[in-house]
Amino acid sequence: MDLLQTPFKLDGRDIGKFREQGFVKLFQVLDAETIDRYEPEITKKVEGLNTVTVPMEERTTYQRAFLQVWGLWKQSHAIRQFVFSSRLARIAAELLEVDAVRLYHDQALFKEGGGGITPWHADQFYWPVSSDRICTIWIPLQDTPLEMGPLAFSAGSHRFDYGRDLPISDQSEQELQDALSARGFPTIEEPISVGDVTFHLGWVFHRASPNLTDQVRRAMTIIYVDAAATIAEPINEKQAFNINICMPGGIVGHPPPTASNPILYSR
Numbered sequence: 001m002d003l004l005q006t007p008f009k010l011d012g013r014d015i016g017k018f019r020e021q022g023f024v025k026l027f028q029v030l031d032a033e034t035i036d037r038y039e040p041e042i043t044k045k046v047e048g049l050n051t052v053t054v055p056m057e058e059r060t061t062y063q064r065a066f067l068q069v070w071g072l073w074k075q076s077h078a079i080r081q082f083v084f085s086s087r088l089a090r091i092a093a094e095l096l097e098v099d100a101v102r103l104y105h106d107q108a109l110f111k112e113g114g115g116g117i118t119p120w121h122a123d124q125f126y127w128p129v130s131s132d133r134i135c136t137i138w139i140p141l142q143d144t145p146l147e148m149g150p151l152a153f154s155a156g157s158h159r160f161d162y163g164r165d166l167p168i169s170d171q172s173e174q175e176l177q178d179a180l181s182a183r184g185f186p187t188i189e190e191p192i193s194v195g196d197v198t199f200h201l202g203w204v205f206h207r208a209s210p211n212l213t214d215q216v217r218r219a220m221t222i223i224y225v226d227a228a229a230t231i232a233e234p235i236n237e238k239q240a241f242n243i244n245i246c247m248p249g250g251i252v253g254h255p256p257p258t259a260s261n262p263i264l265y266s267r
Contacts, residue, residue, distance in 0.1 A: 003034050004085035010094050018095045021188075022158030022204030028195045029091070030139070035194050039141045041078045042220055045069065046108045056114055061170050064116035065208070066109040070245065072220075073106050083222055088137055088197075089265035092224035095199055096133045100227035100266035102256060104134060105246040111149050111217040116210050118149070119173030120180070122157075122164055123223075124202030128239035128252075132158075133226035134202040141218035145191045148217040149208040151198060152189035154180045158204040167238060176205055227263050230255055 008029055018024040049069045056064060073083040083106045093101045104127065111118070123136060144150045154160075154176075162179050166172040180187075189209070192198065200206060211217050231250045234240040247256040255261075 003031060004082065004087050006087055008087050008091055010091055015095060015097070018199060018201075019097075021153070021155040023153045023155070023188075023198055023200035023206070024095065025190065025192070025196060025198045026091070029088070029197045030195045032194050035141055038078060038082045039218065041076055042072065042082075042108055042141065043218060045072050045075050045079065046110055049075070056112070061116060061119065062168050065118040065168065066111045066115065068107055068109055070105055070107045072108060073103075079106075082220070084262075084264055086265050088222060089224060092135055092137065092199065093265050093267070096135055096224070096226060098133050098226040098228070100263055101224040102227045102258075102261045102263045104129070104223040104225045104256070104261060106220070106222045109219045109221060111208065111211045111219075113211055113214040113216060115149070115217070117173065118208035119168050119170065120154070120163075120176035120205050120207045121166065121168045121172050122203050122205050125164060125167060125236070126238045126242055127202060128232045128234045128243055129202075129225055129229050130232045131226050131229035132201065132203055133229060134223065135199050136202070136221050136223045138198045138200070139220045139222075140192050140194060140196070141220060142215075143191070143193050144217055144219075146189065146209070147212040148215065149211045150190065150192045150217075151200070152187055152207050152209065153198075153200060154185045154205040155188050157185045158201045160185065160205070163205065164203065173207070180205060224264065225256070225261075227255070227266065
């Protein structure tokens with residue numbers, strides 16, 4: 001039986017944590033066998049499609065944070081199977097407390113050995129979506145100790161309006177660090193093992209420390225959005241870009257196109 005298509009029993013306490021904190025860590029949602037089956041294909045596609053080739057010392061803060069490759073499900077039948085997992089999509093729907101979720105997009109985020117920080121930010125700055133019922137699953141493709149730079153979350157910060165206009169940058173790192181600290185939001189930073197995953201809301205602030213090892217920190221992400229949500233009028237250049245890349249052909253005020261944003265789970 002394919003684990004990716006079998007239901008995961010979500011604990012009601014996990015839904016409560018997600019609602020309160022804006023994120024939740026779930027244990028052994030996947031297993032090592034599943035990760036081992038798909039990791040080589042994901043890594044091969046990232047290596048083949050990555051366009052950042054300048055030396056680390058010549059890169060911007062954003063480029064030092066990770067190698068970012070979008071839309072891998074369109075590049076590989078195997079990755080499509082992984083991204084379209086009903087097991088993972090059902091968890092997203094239950095955490096978001098919605099009837100159905102569609103794919104917004106997928107992306108691999110590989111932090112190279114010696115890679116820099118991922119500054120504090122909220123993903124939804126980049127997303128022209130009419131709802132806050134949108135979340136990301138972050139799936140490590142290897143055990144990820146603290147020195148490799150797993151995600152760190154500001155618990156409860158999805159209710160904090162300050163800084164929502166800041167893209168990933170040195171400015172967001174400093175301003176949000178100060179603001180979140182002043183408001184007393186606790187930072188949760190933990191190692192994460194293969195098979196464990198995190199889900200986080202679009203407006204929860206998060207960051208990652210540098211990768212202090214000589215190994216690549218490989219992570220795969222999938223973003224899910226309430227199937228009833230519509231495309232919002234872009235309020236910045238990044239959001240306008242996202243419509244063209246993630247929702248091609250999409251029309252403001254309408255749901256994202258099914259061709260690029262299929263429904264992955266419905267009750």
